[in-house]
Amino acid sequence: MAKNPEHRDLFPGALEVMILQSLRLKPMHGYALVKHIKQVSEDLLQVEEGSLYPALQRMLKEGWLEAEAGTSTKGRPTRIYRLTDAGIRHLEKEVISFEKMFDGITRVLTVAKT
Amino acid sequence: MPWFAQLLSRGRRYDDISVSIQEHIEHRVDELMADGSSRTQAERTARREFGNVALLEQRSREVWQWPALESILADLKFTLRRLRKSPGFAVTVLLTLAIGIGANTAVFSVVNSVLLKPLPYPDSEQLVALWLNAPGAGGLANFTSGLQLSSSMYLTFSQHNRTFQSMGIWTPSTASVTGVAEPEEVRTAMISDGILETLQVPPVAGRWLSQVDQDPHGRKSVVLSYGYWQHRFGGDRRVLGRTIQVDAQSREIVGVMPRGFRLVDRDFDLLIPLALDRSNQKLAGFGYDGIGRLKPGIPLSQADADIARLIPAWMDSWSNGPGSNSHFYERWRITPGFRSLKQKVIGGVDSVLWVVMATVGLVMLIACTNVANLLLVRAESRHQELSIRSALGAGRMRIARELLIESVSLGLMGGIIAIGIAFASLRLLVAIGPTNLPRLSEVSLDARALGFTFALSVLSGLLFGSIPALRYARTQHAPMMGGANRTASAGHARLRSRNVLVVAQVAMALVLLVSALLMIRTFAALRNVQPGFADPQHLQTMRIWIPDLLVSDPQMVTHLQNNIADKLAAIPGVTSVGFAGTVPMQNIDPNWDEIRIEGKNYEAGEPPLRLFNYVSPSYFTSMGTRLVAGRDFTWTDLYGLRPRVIVSENFARESWGSASAAVGKRLRQFSSMPWQEVIGVVEDVRMHGVDENAPAIVYWPAMLNDPYAQKPTISAPRFVTFAIRSSRAGTESFLSQVQQAVWSVNGSLPLASVNTMQELYSQSLARTSFTLVMLAIAGTMALALSLIGIYGVISYTVSQRTREIGIRLALGAQKSVLRWMFVRSALILTAVGVAIGLGAAATLTQLMKKLLFGISPLDPLTFVAVPLILATAATLASYLPARRAAGVDPVEALRSE
Numbered sequence A: 001m002a003k004n005p006e007h008r009d010l011f012p013g014a015l016e017v018m019i020l021q022s023l024r025l026k027p028m029h030g031y032a033l034v035k036h037i038k039q040v041s042e043d044l045l046q047v048e049e050g051s052l053y054p055a056l057q058r059m060l061k062e063g064w065l066e067a068e069a070g071t072s073t074k075g076r077p078t079r080i081y082r083l084t085d086a087g088i089r090h091l092e093k094e095v096i097s098f099e100k101m102f103d104g105i106t107r108v109l110t111v112a113k114t
Numbered sequence B: 001m002p003w004f005a006q007l008l009s010r011g012r013r014y015d016d017i018s019v020s021i022q023e024h025i026e027h028r029v030d031e032l033m034a035d036g037s038s039r040t041q042a043e044r045t046a047r048r049e050f051g052n053v054a055l056l057e058q059r060s061r062e063v064w065q066w067p068a069l070e071s072i073l074a075d076l077k078f079t080l081r082r083l084r085k086s087p088g089f090a091v092t093v094l095l096t097l098a099i100g101i102g103a104n105t106a107v108f109s110v111v112n113s114v115l116l117k118p119l120p121y122p123d124s125e126q127l128v129a130l131w132l133n134a135p136g137a138g139g140l141a142n143f144t145s146g147l148q149l150s151s152s153m154y155l156t157f158s159q160h161n162r163t164f165q166s167m168g169i170w171t172p173s174t175a176s177v178t179g180v181a182e183p184e185e186v187r188t189a190m191i192s193d194g195i196l197e198t199l200q201v202p203p204v205a206g207r208w209l210s211q212v213d214q215d216p217h218g219r220k221s222v223v224l225s226y227g228y229w230q231h232r233f234g235g236d237r238r239v240l241g242r243t244i245q246v247d248a249q250s251r252e253i254v255g256v257m258p259r260g261f262r263l264v265d266r267d268f269d270l271l272i273p274l275a276l277d278r279s280n281q282k283l284a285g286f287g288y289d290g291i292g293r294l295k296p297g298i299p300l301s302q303a304d305a306d307i308a309r310l311i312p313a314w315m316d317s318w319s320n321g322p323g324s325n326s327h328f329y330e331r332w333r334i335t336p337g338f339r340s341l342k343q344k345v346i347g348g349v350d351s352v353l354w355v356v357m358a359t360v361g362l363v364m365l366i367a368c369t370n371v372a373n374l375l376l377v378r379a380e381s382r383h384q385e386l387s388i389r390s391a392l393g394a395g396r397m398r399i400a401r402e403l404l405i406e407s408v409s410l411g412l413m414g415g416i417i418a419i420g421i422a423f424a425s426l427r428l429l430v431a432i433g434p435t436n437l438p439r440l441s442e443v444s445l446d447a448r449a450l451g452f453t454f455a456l457s458v459l460s461g462l463l464f465g466s467i468p469a470l471r472y473a474r475t476q477h478a479p480m481m482g483g484a485n486r487t488a489s490a491g492h493a494r495l496r497s498r499n500v501l502v503v504a505q506v507a508m509a510l511v512l513l514v515s516a517l518l519m520i521r522t523f524a525a526l527r528n529v530q531p532g533f534a535d536p537q538h539l540q541t542m543r544i545w546i547p548d549l550l551v552s553d554p555q556m557v558t559h560l561q562n563n564i565a566d567k568l569a570a571i572p573g574v575t576s577v578g579f580a581g582t583v584p585m586q587n588i589d590p591n592w593d594e595i596r597i598e599g600k601n602y603e604a605g606e607p608p609l610r611l612f613n614y615v616s617p618s619y620f621t622s623m624g625t626r627l628v629a630g631r632d633f634t635w636t637d638l639y640g641l642r643p644r645v646i647v648s649e650n651f652a653r654e655s656w657g658s659a660s661a662a663v664g665k666r667l668r669q670f671s672s673m674p675w676q677e678v679i680g681v682v683e684d685v686r687m688h689g690v691d692e693n694a695p696a697i698v699y700w701p702a703m704l705n706d707p708y709a710q711k712p713t714i715s716a717p718r719f720v721t722f723a724i725r726s727s728r729a730g731t732e733s734f735l736s737q738v739q740q741a742v743w744s745v746n747g748s749l750p751l752a753s754v755n756t757m758q759e760l761y762s763q764s765l766a767r768t769s770f771t772l773v774m775l776a777i778a779g780t781m782a783l784a785l786s787l788i789g790i791y792g793v794i795s796y797t798v799s800q801r802t803r804e805i806g807i808r809l810a811l812g813a814q815k816s817v818l819r820w821m822f823v824r825s826a827l828i829l830t831a832v833g834v835a836i837g838l839g840a841a842a843t844l845t846q847l848m849k850k851l852l853f854g855i856s857p858l859d860p861l862t863f864v865a866v867p868l869i870l871a872t873a874a875t876l877a878s879y880l881p882a883r884r885a886a887g888v889d890p891v892e893a894l895r896s897e
Helices: A012-025 A030-040 A049-062 A085-113 B003-034 B039-050 B053-062 B067-085 B087-116 B151-160 B195-199 B226-233 B300-317 B328-332 B341-346 B349-381 B383-391 B396-432 B447-473 B492-528 B554-569 B619-623 B635-639 B649-656 B732-745 B757-764 B766-800 B802-810 B815-851 B860-886 B890-895
Strands: A065-071 A077-083 B127-129 B164-178 B184-191 B221-224 B243-246 B249-256 B270-273 B289-294 B539-545 B574-580 B591-594 B609-615 B627-630 B644-648 B666-668 B676-682 B697-701 B719-726 B752-756
Touching: A012 A030, A012 A049, A012 A077, A012 A085, A030 A049, A030 A077, A030 B003, A049 A065, A049 A085, A049 B003, A049 B053, A065 B003, A077 A085, A077 B003, B003 B039, B003 B053, B039 B053, B067 B087, B067 B396, B087 B349, B087 B396, B087 B447, B087 B766, B127 B341, B151 B164, B151 B289, B151 B300, B164 B195, B164 B270, B164 B539, B195 B289, B221 B226, B289 B300, B349 B383, B349 B396, B349 B447, B349 B492, B349 B766, B349 B815, B383 B396, B396 B447, B447 B492, B492 B766, B492 B815, B492 B860, B539 B732, B539 B757, B554 B574, B554 B635, B554 B719, B554 B732, B574 B609, B574 B619, B619 B719, B627 B649, B644 B649, B649 B676, B752 B757, B757 B766, B766 B802, B766 B815, B766 B860, B802 B815, B802 B860, B802 B890, B815 B860
Parallel strands: B184 B270, B221 B249, B609 B697, B644 B676
Antiparallel strands: A065 A077, B127 B289, B164 B184, B164 B243, B164 B289, B221 B270, B243 B249, B539 B719, B539 B752, B574 B719, B591 B609, B627 B676, B644 B697, B666 B676
């Protein structure tokens, strides 16, 4: 695993929201997801493969995602992950609760500074 | 998603994961190659970055699983696959376990059904046997039933007690039934009011016997058993109200009891009301078994106290006739010693059953140690694999768990086969039907027995599995990878646990062999006992009863019996015929009389009670009972009503010093009876069984003047057992000739209890032979198992030390010295085991004391012989592998380097 000491692991709920949000833009395969999150966060966030695949399975099990079999341009089998309606609902709920949490954290940090 | 849908879609999910991960890596490879790496390099980098693919796949799959269970299942699958690969090992282990567990299950089922389960009556814990102690009653109160109740006792007790809901008395009997088919002798139970109310089992048809039926002058009724109803009347409900002839008395069938209903421990065909006549009951006649149902919450001690209070009242209310002292029985010191009915039913069989249970338990332990030994060898061969796994990070618990799963699943598989074995052996047991095993008909493999099997399977699995598990979960500290153990000599630490197992096996085998040999010695001692009759397999016995209604004149009864004896004697091959009130070991309740000897002063106390019997001329000849002095009765003695008597040798010795001195002496029962002259002395007879002392016996002639009657009256026993001496005894053709002979005299006389004397004799030895057979089987199994154990350990040592042996031989070691080296190590193990075993045996055999006869539990011969047998066997078992060691070719042994 490419360990970069500057990157911190995401906590599980966060990883799920990142994945859901990324897949909301468009369905992707696993590697694309990793790259996407890395790029968008400008290298601030790095998804561990060790967390990604079990997380994908958990989300499949919850019914937030669907796995779609396909074939790549090179003729290799692929699996594309796509958001379901339930996934969208869950994401929206989570985003609200995340915003509240960040809001709270920010306020606490601000008070602590002064 | 429902769990089953998940289960179905699982394969697809697993595919998804693999594909996804594969895809991930491929993309990364493409990327790296685009950056200019070579394909190999790119692949290596991508894989390194990704990490452990297998582990990640595993973790992703676990999302869809129940992880703990599934990994156990995986272990199980692995175990099964490994077992399939070594069928020899699997069969050996499974058979050992199946036999061990099967034997334990079978014996436990018997213990459970006989000792643990309540009696098959509602609220059976309230049921008590009305057991009276009477230390002053001489032989009247015996070990098997205490002092039985008299009918007057029942009348007093049932009327005035405060602690019982109900109580009753009963006695087993036989009756001849005529008018249904051929005259037939059936088993009856004469019951008083209160018996059925106490047992509380409702009838399947009709009603119980009630107070109406107990009126001596009222209607005559009868209740059928289920079995009799089925085989005589085909289960026809219209039998209610029908009349049958029981002992020439018409009785109306009023009810049928359900299947499996037994009167305490007796099977019966008919229940007949006792119909006691209150107006003519005496104090005496202690011939009934009493049972009662306590009021809820009343302890036995309170019932004892309640009835103790009534014993003086009983003596006040009844008498034995005018002029008799009704407080005579104070001398008997009668006290109630009530016990639970179950305890009465079980009798003395519990000691036998617990000994057998302990025995099979020990065999199971030995079997477990053998299996543990086999597993150790197996684990040893997996040593390398386990070390590698442990080096790759398998936890100690993980490896221990796998080993335990293997052993527990072996245990469970063994248990499943064992149920089959137990089922078959119980069927066999019930078929053989050891006569003195009570509640045999209730023996079955029930839920509790199956639970026991399950627990035993798991526990034994854990037991024999924990030894290799403990050993091998530890090995990771010193991983022996590569060929380390090929060049090293025997790992002493590993051998030690196997040695300990062998020592334990030898010790347990010794205990079992000692017990078995003690039983063999007991059996031999019993076989050597002179029972007082000869050549029992050529002695036919049968009982005939001549009821009052058939022949009323006692003299005619004797004539009839004489006629039958003559007809029987005329059958070809019959050398002698006689009859008596009872023959030895017939288990008919004994009769006792007070006997006074002429010239002896009894003022200090009552004369002792003596067993008596009625005999015909030639009875002793037929039985093969030796005449020690004097002569036998003749028919002239009988018909002439001469006051003659024959006594047993021990009676003669006790009374007059010697057998010859007894002839011509006189005795009588009480002062108003004329003196009776002793005309003969016969050898002692073990009336109650080979293991009971021969009682002193007085033999009255089978026809005599009734000593109790006011005016001269003839008395003759109506219930007699014929003894027919013939080399054809027991054969079908002989029996039908016997039947014809009896019927040629009177066509309505049924035969009962047709046995050869050998059968009665064997029954008397049954408890010993049953225990003996069980212990002998267990001992043999134990011996075989421990020899296999010793053989296994020595063979293993030899195989481990082949190289060392090669070196020794190359350096000039003598083969005999080498052989001795291995035999010696086996003998050392055996010696340690024997020492421990002797200590254990000395303690444990004390528990068998009750079962032994004529020898001490510390019988020196047994305690010397068994260690010698074991040592010899151990020498043999170790000699075989030792010889192989000496046969090692040094060149071959060293070439492996």
